Amino acid sequence: MSIDRRAFVLGVGIDKFIFDEAKDDPSLNNDKTKYRVAFSFPNIAKFAGEQGLSDEPKFVMISSGPTFSNTYKGLGGRLNKSPYFGHIKSIIFGKELLKDKVLFKEVLDTLQRNSDFSRSIPIVAIDGLATEAIQIIPEGNPLVSIYINQLFESETMRFQEKDLGELLQNFQEDKMAMIPKLSIGEKDIKIAGAAIIKDYELKGWLDEQQTRGALWLRKKNQRLEISAPYEDFHVAYHVSNAKSEMKFMNKDNELSCHITIQAEGNLDEFILDRNILNVEEIKKVEEAIEKSIKEEVENSLKTLQEKYQADVVGIGKELERQKPKEWEKVKDHWEEVFETLPISIDVQINIRRIGQSK
């Protein structure tokens, strides 16, 4: 098929179909229609600088149907080109879809089965309608799907990037996953926080702070950032390299977990007119930062354990790898074990660089 007969889909927003009397065709009001999916296509003529027929940077088409495939096959009568998914930049899941176990499983299967969907597509979830998010025109870049894709590569990390391959792997291995949360404004979007999906069903949301706390638990980290109170001021610390390690102890049949977080990085902000060029001062600042990090991590672990009983940070998997025999004993009721698992956290940071002034 020649390239000019193809419509390159850039972004897909998938929602559960909920009948809206004011807007929808009454014939859609039946049990069979289950999805409402938005596809966005770039206006290639405009990007090529040609005098195009239309001034819009992108076209969005919304289609409803009983299956995901049906929705894009349904475009056949509306779109003069055939949709191609090889160049998708991001996929957005709507809230209602994530709440529906059956539909969400169907969607994941389609995304896995069809080889057009690359496994490196970024995935985000929205507390609202995905079809609306696709239509937003952010000021930085009119194509929201590319914008999301670029946010995934940004300098500081505010959320856990998740691509399709990773998401599928999470579900296959643990039956649960964390998906970064997208929020939309008038003319801008933001990714922060995360959706907690357990057993293919949305359980709730983590806020920005809690998500960042969970990020510290990943094996290797970069680009994290923390602001810690120090005396009357706040100091800012940028992490250039961090790693965390989990260890498991079994004392008197009581399983416990110990997490060590090690980080090194730069001190970005300190106090004016204060000499930091001595070892004791640095030690003190380090301690203050360590305390903040520890609080952040503890807070998010507490939420995961007590509120959601969702081990999305992979503690169970780590236990399986380190102590397969212990894991055999607890794996059937891991949820309850995780809820009450005592976790101790030890943070060690190093300030490597302090900037230009002393």
Add this chain to the structure above:
Amino acid sequence: MFSKNDKVSVRQVEILLILDLFSVSTLSFPRMAAEIANQDAWIAVIGATLLAFIYGYTITSIVKRFPEDTFVEFSSKVLSKSVGIFLSLLFSIKLSITMAMELRIFGELVKQVLLPRTPIEIIMASMLLTCAYLVRKGYECNARLGEILVFIIFIPLIVILLFVLPDTDFSNLKPIFTTPFPRLLKGSYFLSFIYTPIELILLVGPLVNDLKKARRVSFIAITFTGIINVILTIITVSVLGSVGTKQQIWPVMTLMQIIEIPGAFVERQDALMMIFWILIVFSFISTLMYFISFILTRILKAEEHKFLVLPLVPIIYLISLIPDNIVEAFNWIEFLRKYIRILFLLPIPLLLLIVAKIRKLGESIEEK
């Protein structure tokens, strides 16, 4: 007058063997290995490779005793003529079905990944006819083509594997050695059939100019493919996880979808992998085709294999279209694997070897 291009060097046999061993199963065997042993998949692959050495040893022992003969002749000499011809026919039927199924899977995968709108019949027929053209020119052409292809296939393949490395997470391989030993052993036996093409050595006797090195050659080929297979399994499992590897029909293709070649505008790297794979399949199918016609020539005591090639084409083509879908094709392969493949790898060569020793047939290397 130059139609009997049938003498090849030991080096060429080695290259052809490597290409054949590294054939159709390449894309799917990490799945089979993971189904058996989860994250210990690579151990099962090592076990399979060790078993392949036993097959290679037995087969080369019998071939060395009869340097001027193929399987057709020496099985007739050792076990009486009727049994020999029966076994040879069985061998050629087995090769035909293998070839037909490889062809079918080739067609299915090309249709799914590269040419969704082309009828599968056209894809398969064009492959078959290209192979038939090559085979009619003799085994030497096959060998020379192999010498070219081996570089075109393996160098890019290794480069691509390097690009996958940033995505690997070797902790996916932990915990090690949790699979029970009997299961590993059974799995290794099951997996060792990816080395089935080693049986083709039974037939190469009169085609090679220096048969004494046959054992060394087969061992080198097994070692080489064994190492690549183990690396491929380790990388696949560490990228996709053992559960993910089990879920994919072609895990190695999925692997290709994950990699990002820096600065490249290529979005569908799996198509890239297909190209190398098509070349491997091409070489393997033509080798099989050659040997089927070669066995028949020997049974019929005909002068040339040429005129037997074209009649084979429609037969293979029809067999390959019998399964309704890819699941059924896999079932056929499964059947072959369970009951037929082992026959020509171990029991039959071993039986021939023992009877030949008792009857003192053939030349024994030790006595020389």
